[in-house]
Amino acid sequence: MNALAxxxxxxxxxxxxxxxxxxxDGACALGGGTDLLPNLRRGLGEPGLLVDLGGIPDFGACAIDADGALRIGAGMTLAAIAADARIRAGWPALATAAGLVAGPTHRLSATLGGNLCQDTRCVFYNQSDWWRSGNGYCLKYRGDTCHVVVKNDRCYATYHGDVAPALMVLGAEAEIAGPDGGGRCIPLADLFVEDGARRLTLAAGELLVAVHLPPAAGWRADYAKARVRDAVDFPLAGVAVALRREGERLTGLRVAITGTNSAPLQVSVDDFVGQPWSAELAAALGEAVRKQSNVLQTTVAAVKYRRRVLVRLTQHLAATLWAGVPAAA
Ligand SMILES: Cc1cc2nc3c(=O)[nH]c(=O)nc-3n(C[C@H](O)[C@H](O)[C@H](O)COP(=O)(O)OP(=O)(O)OC[C@H]3O[C@@H](n4cnc5c(N)ncnc54)[C@H](O)[C@@H]3O)c2cc1C
Structure with missing residues (x-):
């Protein structure tokens, strides 16, 4: 890595x-800097101005309103989210996902906003400048060729954030502020674009301010990931599942995945609602996840392995939640 410019x-x-x-022009938000600063030290980006969000009052505040809904400020650290007794009690899948990000020292400064808005990753992108220049750079930055999918219609770098899928299955909304006092709330999924270079739908001057979660009553949810080094690593594949069960019927199912596409993806699984859990349903769910994911050679781990592990993690989480026992991460 180089010294920071x-x-x-x-x-x-x-x-x-x-x-x-x-x-x-050229301004860039700074949360904890655990994603942005290593990238800048690799020559990935040249912002003219860093806007440190850490001085905004209450940016990391967390509160539950009278209806039981949760609002988490974008500046709350992942360590605080993982340890917060209210989140652990009401939305444990979120605490689990936050606690599985990177390593303990990252989580002490890494923020929710930075985690959700983190850059996409690729074996052809997360490299030193001399490595990338030797390869003619790539479509995501400075080049005109995608080395993963040679079609060049877009950048196929992958989103590897752990927290987004957990929030998505819990029904999260993103609160966004913009210039001139403008603000809006959108479903969290709408913050992302399936394009590794564009990544986010935020316009110039917009920033993520908070995430809102409805009460999770009746839902059981969890998040699990596979990674190379358990102590500190991005998900090679990660999945969050939330389900509701009444007797022998599945009355609600949500699945969201990460580490596979250019954006965290809510998998379409509505067809399975109303059925009892069974080996056939597990197989069909695995197939739905496999088909809707888009695992490509963007990491050093093999595509086949990441696809298989994604399917198995999904089936395991869903089966464990169905049985009512919290799944091991
Ligand atoms: C060794 C290593 C391992 C890692 N492992 C993981 C992992 O397992 N899982 C994982 O998810 N991540 C991982 N990361 C990435 C990173 O540490 C985390 O995603 C972290 O949560 C980023 O948060 P941050 O506050 O440090 O973001 P920053 O680095 O400050 O910002 C990241 C991006 O988000 C933008 N941003 C920040 N805040 C806002 C906001 N409020 N509104 C709009 N844009 C904003 C920034 O401009 C930047 O583009 C890892 C990083 C390293 C170096």
Whole structure:
């Protein structure tokens, strides 16, 4: 890694000021910096201005309202989310996912906003500048060729965030602030684009302010991932499952995956609702996940392995949640 280039840094004291600064050409938000700074040290990006969001009052606040809904500020650290007694009690899948990100020291400074908005990854992108230049760079940055899918219609780098799928199966919405005091709430899935270079639907000057979760009553949910080094690694494949069961019938099912596509993906599984859990249903669920995922050679681990592990993790989580026993991560 190289030394960081000289970059201007501003630490706004309000959301309005942050949005105004982020609207400037070449400005980039800074959360805990655990994703952004290593990338910059590899020459991946040249922002003219870093906007440190850590000075905004209550940016990391977390509260439950009178209806039991949760609002988590984008500045809350993953360590705090994983340890928060209210989140562990009401939305344990979220605490699990946050606790499985990277290693303990990353989680102390890594924020929810940075985790959700993290860059996509690829074996042809997360390399030093001399490596990438020797390869003619790539479509995601500085080049005009995607080395993963040679069609060049878009960048196929993969999203590897752990927290997004857990939030998606819990029905999360993203609260976004923009310049001129503008704000909006969108389903979390709509924050992402299935394009490794574009990644997010945020416009210039917009930032993620918070995530809202409805009460999870009646749902059982969990998240699991496969990674090379258990102590500190991105998911090669990760899956969150939420299900509702009444007697011998599945009355609700949500599945979201990560590490496989350019965006976290909510898998379409509505057809399975109303059925009892069975070996046939497990096989069909595995097939649905396999078909809707798009695992490509964007990591050093083999595509076949990541596909298989994704299917098995999904089936295992769903079976364990159905049986009512919390699944081991
Ligand atoms: C060795 C290593 C292992 C890792 N393992 C994992 C892993 O297992 N799972 C995983 O999910 N991640 C992993 N990461 C990536 C990273 O550490 C985490 O995703 C972390 O949560 C990023 O949060 P941050 O606050 O540090 O983000 P930053 O690095 O500050 O920001 C990341 C991106 O989000 C943008 N951003 C930050 N906050 C906002 C906001 N509020 N609104 C809009 N945009 C914003 C930034 O501009 C930047 O583009 C790993 C990183 C390393 C170095």
């Amino acid at each position: 000289s970059i201007s840094l501003q630490r706004p004291a309000s959301l309005d000021e942050a949005a105004r600064l982020l609207a400037q």
